[in-house]
Amino acid sequence: MKKIYFDYAATTPVDREIIEKIKPFMGEKFGNPSSMHSFGQEALFAVDNAREKVAEFLDCNEREVVFTSSATQANNIAILGTLKKIKNPHVITSSFEHKAVLEPLKESGVEATYLPVYKEGVVRVEDLEKAVKENTVLVSLGYVNSEVGTIQPIGEIGTMIKNLNKQRERKIVYHTDAVQAVNYLPCKVNDLGVDILTLSGHKIYGPKGAGVLFVRENTQISPIFYGASQERKLNPGTENVFAIAGLGFALENIGKYNWEKVKKMRDRIIDVVLSDINGAKLNGSREKRIPNNANITFPGTEGESLMIALDTEGVAVSTGSACASKTLSPSGVLLSMGLSHEDAHSSLRISLGRYTTEEEVDYFLEKLPPIVDRLRKIAGK
Amino acid sequence: MSNYYTKETMKRFLEPKYFGEMKGADGVGKVGNPKCGDQMTVYIKVKDGKITDASFQTLGCAAAIATSDVVCEMAIGRNTEEALKITQEEMIKKLEKLPAVKVHCSSLAIEGLKKAIDDYEKRK
Numbered sequence: 427m428k429k430i431y432f433d434y435a436a437t438t439p440v441d442r443e444i445i446e447k448i449k450p451f452m453g454e455k456f457g458n459p460s461s462m463h464s465f466g467q468e469a470l471f472a473v474d475n476a477r478e479k480v481a482e483f484l485d486c487n488e489r490e491v492v493f494t495s496s497a498t499q500a501n502n503i504a505i506l507g508t509l510k511k512i513k514n515p516h517v518i519t520s521s522f523e524h525k526a527v528l529e530p531l532k533e534s535g536v537e538a539t540y541l542p543v544y545k546e547g548v549v550r551v552e553d554l555e556k557a558v559k560e561n562t563v564l565v566s567l568g569y570v571n572s573e574v575g576t577i578q579p580i581g582e583i584g585t586m587i588k589n590l591n592k593q594r595e596r597k598i599v600y601h602t603d604a605v606q607a608v609n610y611l612p613c614k615v616n617d618l619g620v621d622i623l624t625l626s627g628h629k630i631y632g633p634k635g636a637g638v639l640f641v642r643e644n645t646q647i648s649p650i651f652y653g654a655s656q657e658r659k660l661n662p663g664t665e666n667v668f669a670i671a672g673l674g675f676a677l678e679n680i681g682k683y684n685w686e687k688v689k690k691m692r693d694r695i696i697d698v699v700l701s702d703i704n705g706a707k708l709n710g711s712r713e714k715r716i717p718n719n720a721n722i723t724f725p726g727t728e729g730e731s732l733m734i735a736l737d738t739e740g741v742a743v744s745t746g747s748a749c750a751s752k753t754l755s756p757s758g759v760l761l762s763m764g765l766s767h768e769d770a771h772s773s774l775r776i777s778l779g780r781y782t783t784e785e786e787v788d789y790f791l792e793k794l795p796p797i798v799d800r801l802r803k804i805a806g807k
Numbered sequence: 808m809s810n811y812y813t814k815e816t817m818k819r820f821l822e823p824k825y826f827g828e829m830k831g832a833d834g835v836g837k838v839g840n841p842k843c844g845d846q847m848t849v850y851i852k853v854k855d856g857k858i859t860d861a862s863f864q865t866l867g868c869a870a871a872i873a874t875s876d877v878v879c880e881m882a883i884g885r886n887t888e889e890a891l892k893i894t895q896e897e898m899i900k901k902l903e904k905l906p907a908v909k910v911h912c913s914s915l916a917i918e919g920l921k922k923a924i925d926d927y928e929k930r931k
Contacts, residue, residue: 728844730868731820734812738821747844747868756844768841804826804872806848806864 428740430786434629434718434779435572435606436744441631444675448633451668459665460656469667476674483677484623484640485614492639492657493670497605497626498526500639501566503650503660504601504622505530508564510648515563520549521762524572527603531566541567547576547710547763551583558590564599569607573746573759573775574710575719577611580604584619599645605629608677610685610716621645627669631780632676636669688778689717691787695776696720698791703798709760709773718778721746721760723769724798726807732774735797741790744775812869813903820869825879829862833930836922838915845871845912849878849919853927856886863919870909871916877901878916887924893917 431439451472457465459473473493481488494500505527509515514537519527521540531538539557541549549567565587569580580602591597601622604613608625615623621642628634639660641647653662699706699722709721724732729747736743746757747770756770765773776790812820829850839846845867852860861879865872877898882890895913899905905913 726866728867728871731872734817734820734869738817766841767844771841771844804823804864805846805866806828807866 428786428789430741430789432776432778432782432786432790433742433744434782435575435775435777437628437634438631438779439781440628440633440672441676441679444632444672444679447675448668448672451671455667459667460654469665472667472671473665476670479674479677480638480640483613483680485616486640487643489658490640490643492641492660493665493673494637494639494657494661495635495666497603497624497637499661500624500626500637501526501601501603502530503639503647504624504641505564505566506534506650507647507660508599508601508622508645509534509536510650511646512563514561516559516561517564517566518554518557518562519566520568520578522547522571522573522759523566523568524603524605527566527568537561543571543576543762545710545764546714547571547574547759548714549578549583551579551586554583555586558598561596562598563596564601566601566603569602569604569611569613570716571710571759572606573757574721574763575606575716575777576710577607577714577716580620581618588619599647606716608680609683610718615640615642622647627673627676630673630676630680633669633672635666636673638673683780685717688780688782691782691784692718692720692776692778694787695778695791696722699794702791703795707769709763709765720776721773722776723760723765723773725769725772726805727772727798727801728805729771729773731801732772732797735801736790736793739793739797741793744777746773746775747771811906812873813905816870816873816902816905819873819876819902823863823872823876825862825876826864826872827862828864829860832923834923834925834927836919836924836926838919838922839867844868845915847871847875847915847919849875849916849923851882851920851923851927853887856888858882858885858887858890861920861923863916867915868909868912870905870912873902874898874905874913874916875919877913878920882920887927891921891924893920 457469459470517538603624605626623640627636705725707723729745733745760770832850833853834851836849848864861882863875865875898913
């Protein structure tokens, strides 16, 4: 049976050339980067090399790059570390952030404003401006939403915050989780105007187990983990050399790939599905969207059923349905965009990638309609 | 293929035997709600107190569809009193097992059958 991966937003396969380049760090080059002997220095060289590539990609100083084990860990440091020593802080975020932002924020217990995202799945700069208060110390917004792929006006907000900060006693720290943006959008931190930025290796054809937290120099941030002095003391612990090296190589490859072909295939999926399947609806802005994402509601079906049925045909996609989650509530992202519970339960996320082919798209478009029909029949819809 | 569900669950999800609206049913039970994601209707035909036919319509996950199919199969041939005694454990046994978060699907199916029997009793 064919096996087709349409879930690149969940994770990407590691680039084959990168696998070869980092293999030695799983084998003979096993040293601890903190050791001064040759074994250690060999490993340190790999980490430093990756740091250089991150700095180049973000257009920042190497000292501003903190390696983490994941984007979730990076977001926790960004949020909890920024808020730690501040009295009575107020935070602004959006109502459809990733759990890796919402949960640490909830844990911190601070006052927070959740900006609306509307049907388009995009925050509005004017809403943010209105939400700023005297005690606002942190704005945290994802660059691209992970479920619907919509692009947020991160640069525009950066400029606004910069202007506000000129007159503010309490400066606002601006954080963006850029995990889903890195492949497709400019990420130079000065152009975006961000103070803190998160990215992850495994969404960009690098290995799992490495993330980055960019922290602009002189940004107020306190450690939330304690140990030795690795990673500016923000993430003490022995570095995951293999994954960090891979992340560096993956970033080096960004920009070499032309996403036009992926965008065309994604557009074909949207066009064909919306015209051939009765009632199918695209969720979120079509224009302000990264090129690989399609998030579609299929009324009269349930997302987990669709996903499982597609999986039996060899096609892997993802769903915002509660039935596929452990919490039994549907995607908060889709609900915050105004979808009914029923529609949120009926949605699929299809995310393409570098290795997607036209033949795979054909196969998917052939298999999907009868599955939808069959499930609708079972549901009596 | 995913190992999330057992072969039996997948079989019943992909090729359920008892789905479809039943014209002239003697009892109909509607359960679930759009909020939780699963909506289930169970239809029964009863003759001399015995369930002679059962069918379902389910908008829900693979487990909800599979358990709907199981509950119909188990109900057919039983009298209504016996059918009310069908347990979650018995149903899950038919599927070999269910992931922990899906166990509630089997209770929804039982509830659907109970409602259909209630409806039949009321109509008598």
